[in-house]
Amino acid sequence: MENITYLIKDDTSEPNIKWAEFQLNQQSICQIRAVLDEYNGVDTVATQKKVNDWVEASKPWDELV
Amino acid sequence: MPLPTSPSSISLNQIHVEAGGTSGTEASINDADIRALIGKASAAQMSFSEWYGAANVLSSVEIQPATRYAYLTGVRGSTYEHLMHGFGQAAMATYNSTMGTSDGLISDSDRNNAAQGSIINSPNLSKWGVSSTMGTLACIVHFTTGGFAGQSNVAMIVTGTGSNSNSGFTTLTATRSGMTTLALNRTDATYYYGSTGTARIWIWSSLSAGSSETTLTNYLTGTGYPPTYTNESVLFPGGNGSTTANTTTTSRSTWTIS
Numbered sequence: 001m002e003n004i005t006y007l008i009k010d011d012t013s014e015p016n017i018k019w020a021e022f023q024l025n026q027q028s029i030c031q032i033r034a035v036l037d038e039y040n041g042v043d044t045v046a047t048q049k050k051v052n053d054w055v056e057a058s059k060p061w062d063e064l065v
Numbered sequence: 066m067p068l069p070t071s072p073s074s075i076s077l078n079q080i081h082v083e084a085g086g087t088s089g090t091e092a093s094i095n096d097a098d099i100r101a102l103i104g105k106a107s108a109a110q111m112s113f114s115e116w117y118g119a120a121n122v123l124s125s126v127e128i129q130p131a132t133r134y135a136y137l138t139g140v141r142g143s144t145y146e147h148l149m150h151g152f153g154q155a156a157m158a159t160y161n162s163t164m165g166t167s168d169g170l171i172s173d174s175d176r177n178n179a180a181q182g183s184i185i186n187s188p189n190l191s192k193w194g195v196s197s198t199m200g201t202l203a204c205i206v207h208f209t210t211g212g213f214a215g216q217s218n219v220a221m222i223v224t225g226t227g228s229n230s231n232s233g234f235t236t237l238t239a240t241r242s243g244m245t246t247l248a249l250n251r252t253d254a255t256y257y258y259g260s261t262g263t264a265r266i267w268i269w270s271s272l273s274a275g276s277s278e279t280t281l282t283n284y285l286t287g288t289g290y291p292p293t294y295t296n297e298s299v300l301f302p303g304g305n306g307s308t309t310a311n312t313t314t315t316s317r318s319t320w321t322i323s
Contacts, residue, residue: 009231011231011252012230012231012232013232013235014252017252019231019256024163024165024257025162025163025165027162027163027259027260027261028162028163028164028165028257028258028259028260029229029257029258029260030165030255030256030257031231031255031256031257031258032255032256032273033252033275058165
């Protein structure tokens with residue numbers, strides 16, 4: 001599975017929350033919580049895995065990603 | 066924009082404009098649109114200070130739910146019971162592609178039937194918001210997902226929003242007499258934005274279990290597995306084990322954004 005491209009966005013009101021935003025399909029954008037490290041920075045490896053796993057899990061069980 | 070919270074003075078014209086009127090035109094404090102800002106009955110006693118901070122928004126609705134079940138076949142011949150209860154199930158079908166496969170497996174024909182639930186007292190749903198209007202409230206439903214009949218989810222869909230912004234409220238709260246209050250944080254939800262129809266969608270799931278989502282399983286009782294099929298929503302109770310859409314339950318719940 002190829003990595004899903006995502007952007008990091010700050011939450012609009014909670015400074016300690018960041019979102020991983022990615023294109024789910026042609027019609028839609030999805031945001032899930034980014035994984036932060038102990039310094040409140042984005043753990044890019046863990047976030048990439050979370051995004052990939054999320055997209056994989058959102059597909060029908062018999063569809064390859 | 067809400068009216069000032071503690072001004073030295075507040076004018077009838079300011080209130081009229083907030084209610085949607087044109088500045089400088091005739092208005093009365095007893096006009097229905099002006100009273101609606103603070104929920105006053107006609108000819109009730111009113112003070113101008115009661116309009117401090119008032120906004121022309123709708124932040125709370127009482128839902129008369131529609132309830133719907135489906136029995137579905139999964140892999141290797143397994144079967145599951147799914148439920149989708151609440152208000153505006155057709156919106157879940159409309160934005161199916163926006164949400165990928167997150168919206169459960171009840172068929173679109175079931176979700177698009179006449180049983181959609183309703184909002185008590187017919188407020189203006191296009192004013193859904195806290196301090197400003199987010200868009201039109203199209204859907205609040207409780208549903209199970211995929212083959213995991215014990216997975217409990219809540220969706221809120223707001224349409225006509227115009228822009229992609231995961232904002233506008235902090236908490237979605239459900240209350241009902243005899244029920245433990247459910248408070249869902251916006252920041253625990255998965256957020257979707259659909260460019261077609263400019264919908265903003267928040268879905269809370271017991272599977273992802275953010276801090277406010279951990280109790281979601283408490284609002285789904287019974288089992289969705291054979292041979293019992295006794296899934297039931299505590300948020301929108303409506304009898305279990307029937308695949309017939311039902312709008313006759315009197316178990317209404319109130320949903321508030323803050």
